[in-house]
Amino acid sequence: MTHHWEALGWTLIHFCWQAAAIALVYKLADLFMSKGKTQARYVLALAALLSMLAASVGTLAYEEVQYRQAATISSSIISATAKPAMQIIPRPLAVMDMPAAPRETVKLLASDLMSYLDFFWLVGVACLSIKTIGGWWLIRRLRHSALQKAPHTLRIGLDRIRLQMGIPRFVDLRLSSRIAGPLTVGVIRPLILLPITALTSLSPEQLEVVLAHELAHIRRADYFWNILQTMIETLFFFHPAVWWISHRLREQREHCCDDIAVATCHDPAVYASALLRLEEQRKMHLHLAMALDGNQSRMSLRARILRILGDLEEQPRDLKPLSLAGMAALLILFICPLPQVFASFKAAPKVSATIIHAVQNKVRPHAAIKRPAVHPSVAPAAPAKAMMAAPAPMPHPSAEPWVANAIEQSASSAAGKSDYIDRMKAAGYNVDLDKYVAMKVQDITPEYAEQMTKATGERPSADDLIALKVQDVTPDYIARMRAAGYDGNLHKIIAMKVQDITPEYADAMAKATGQRPNIDELIALKVQDVTPDYMSRMRAAGYDANMHKFIAMKVQNVTPEYADAMAKVGFGKPTVDDLIAMKVQGVEPDYAAKLRADGIEATSFHDLISYRIFNITPEFVAGMKQAGFSNVPAKELLAMRVQGVTPEFAKSVKSQFPDATAKDLEQMRIFNINGDFIASAKRHGFEPLTIQKLVKLRISGILDDNEDKQ
Numbered sequence: 001m002t003h004h005w006e007a008l009g010w011t012l013i014h015f016c017w018q019a020a021a022i023a024l025v026y027k028l029a030d031l032f033m034s035k036g037k038t039q040a041r042y043v044l045a046l047a048a049l050l051s052m053l054a055a056s057v058g059t060l061a062y063e064e065v066q067y068r069q070a071a072t073i074s075s076s077i078i079s080a081t082a083k084p085a086m087q088i089i090p091r092p093l094a095v096m097d098m099p100a101a102p103r104e105t106v107k108l109l110a111s112d113l114m115s116y117l118d119f120f121w122l123v124g125v126a127c128l129s130i131k132t133i134g135g136w137w138l139i140r141r142l143r144h145s146a147l148q149k150a151p152h153t154l155r156i157g158l159d160r161i162r163l164q165m166g167i168p169r170f171v172d173l174r175l176s177s178r179i180a181g182p183l184t185v186g187v188i189r190p191l192i193l194l195p196i197t198a199l200t201s202l203s204p205e206q207l208e209v210v211l212a213h214e215l216a217h218i219r220r221a222d223y224f225w226n227i228l229q230t231m232i233e234t235l236f237f238f239h240p241a242v243w244w245i246s247h248r249l250r251e252q253r254e255h256c257c258d259d260i261a262v263a264t265c266h267d268p269a270v271y272a273s274a275l276l277r278l279e280e281q282r283k284m285h286l287h288l289a290m291a292l293d294g295n296q297s298r299m300s301l302r303a304r305i306l307r308i309l310g311d312l313e314e315q316p317r318d319l320k321p322l323s324l325a326g327m328a329a330l331l332i333l334f335i336c337p338l339p340q341v342f343a344s345f346k347a348a349p350k351v352s353a354t355i356i357h358a359v360q361n362k363v364r365p366h367a368a369i370k371r372p373a374v375h376p377s378v379a380p381a382a383p384a385k386a387m388m389a390a391p392a393p394m395p396h397p398s399a400e401p402w403v404a405n406a407i408e409q410s411a412s413s414a415a416g417k418s419d420y421i422d423r424m425k426a427a428g429y430n431v432d433l434d435k436y437v438a439m440k441v442q443d444i445t446p447e448y449a450e451q452m453t454k455a456t457g458e459r460p461s462a463d464d465l466i467a468l469k470v471q472d473v474t475p476d477y478i479a480r481m482r483a484a485g486y487d488g489n490l491h492k493i494i495a496m497k498v499q500d501i502t503p504e505y506a507d508a509m510a511k512a513t514g515q516r517p518n519i520d521e522l523i524a525l526k527v528q529d530v531t532p533d534y535m536s537r538m539r540a541a542g543y544d545a546n547m548h549k550f551i552a553m554k555v556q557n558v559t560p561e562y563a564d565a566m567a568k569v570g571f572g573k574p575t576v577d578d579l580i581a582m583k584v585q586g587v588e589p590d591y592a593a594k595l596r597a598d599g600i601e602a603t604s605f606h607d608l609i610s611y612r613i614f615n616i617t618p619e620f621v622a623g624m625k626q627a628g629f630s631n632v633p634a635k636e637l638l639a640m641r642v643q644g645v646t647p648e649f650a651k652s653v654k655s656q657f658p659d660a661t662a663k664d665l666e667q668m669r670i671f672n673i674n675g676d677f678i679a680s681a682k683r684h685g686f687e688p689l690t691i692q693k694l695v696k697l698r699i700s701g702i703l704d705d706n707e708d709k710q
Helices: 003-032 038-081 102-143 152-165 196-201 204-219 222-235 240-263 268-277 298-308 321-335 338-366 384-389 401-426 433-441 446-456 462-470 475-483 490-498 503-513 519-527 532-540 547-555 560-567 576-585 589-597 605-613 618-626 634-642 647-656 662-670 675-683 691-700 704-709
Strands: 172-176 183-185 191-195
Touching: 003 038, 003 102, 003 240, 038 222, 038 240, 102 183, 102 222, 152 172, 152 204, 152 576, 172 196, 183 204, 183 222, 191 196, 191 204, 196 204, 196 634, 204 222, 204 240, 204 268, 222 240, 240 268, 240 298, 268 298, 401 433, 401 446, 433 462, 446 462, 446 475, 462 490, 475 490, 475 503, 490 519, 503 519, 503 532, 519 547, 532 547, 532 560, 547 576, 560 576, 576 605, 589 605, 605 634, 618 634, 618 647, 634 662, 647 662, 662 691, 675 691
Parallel strands: 172 191
Antiparallel strands: 183 191
């Protein structure tokens, strides 16, 4: 067994009392901060968990240093007392023939068990690592699976909330049918995933506050901290204090995001109802992701809802005798090892001084012994430092000619490399070796750097020089674009060159649009392949929009033919915004004709877009009629579809409540009142039942515990 494994074993043993002590201090501090801000309590829990990791790393380093010191002393003793015939010394202290200290005796006895301790620890870490890697693989597979684009209006709302929260990074939003609740994945490229059912089960206000919760996780970098937290749980799986503090950390994390989400909406009840709507989807998988429910139990979710609605949290209970006894036991567990720990710090110097003194006494009698003479033909070994400082040796005259040639070529190559680096450093480019290699590959010289500095009016960095050279940006190109009125920075110049934007293209677009586009608009026009011909055709169709609207229409492939076909639907001539929105949602003329033929009347283009988003189809209308809900207005059908009302659900409600209306169906879906909940209410004597009474019972949470026990 190597000393590294022994040091690891002692680290795990010491971690038992160290983690208990940190947990005790955290508990006392958390009780003191029970009425403080949620963010402060979150930082306290995170600091406690990181302190456990720091304590283990420090202990491991200390054990390694102690062993190295002991090994150094032992080697000194062996070399000083060695005889011409080398003898094997089983233990360092055996040379001194000294009795071992009590602590050393304990270590010798415990070292026999270290291999078993390390083995079981490795098995536990391996098992949890496999589980963690499996979860990561599932998330990665989900992220790269077939995802659907979110509706345009929802993406606009996400960007609005993102900017309101001050998140500069782009956040992607996708829909998936393989998840049951909203979740956030990714650190560098964050992605919010929404279940497709969320579009039909949540109102627009609820969707916005749910997105605000997920954006709060992104702003706080919770995905990164969750990964680090999982690593700590994996390394110290054997200690209950780690799991307890980790659980508390996840609770406080969700509370922090709840506070941010509530701050974005005017009515906290909207967020509470969103949590309630997603309650049935809470038990799904993907625990490594940042889910809206925080992967918590139903009791924790109910506490969050009460907290959001403004109810006072339960005050910490007075410490009971049993709690006091447990805290006392933890305190004793923390104090008992301290004498041995302090003794270990003091014991090493004393033992080392004793050993050195004994070694000196034994070495002195041998100091007068003459060493055998060294033959002149045998050169003494050069010190290590002298060898490092000495120049490269010259080849022996009898060596092969190719050896001398290779050494000469190597020296000339090194001289050339050093000369290029020195020249670039003199020009002000003191970068790492990789950047020097990249600049040399692109044939960037100090003269080129000076030319680009004069042409751009600013000193380009090494990365800028490489990008300029790769895109073949010349001083002549920069001068021509500036003469045309486009004096941009380095990055804008590179972007224009990438898109092959010339002064001639800029003049053509200025004539086509009637206004002079700036650099960003030129790049966007070129990227989306907006041509003067496309603009003239759209203007001929009656759509004289600005450049941004032309870009948006070209992105969605809006053509004059499509605009003319939609104008014949019967709602007048659509605007540019109507055309873009309908094209995004896939609204075609035949879709409007089919709705009218099946008796679903739409009064505007906005109605067509809404029906398309929420999948109002003739089949849905026929099913609702069979369930007993005929002649339902189109607006009411849309509201029921938004809340996830199905013909099957409507039929079951109608059988129990014959007077139920479309509004009643919506309320029952909002509060997740199903057959099991109705049966539970009847068993507990809440009869006669009405839909309004069921809604009140669901909001109060009285029957939730009874549902859990079933």
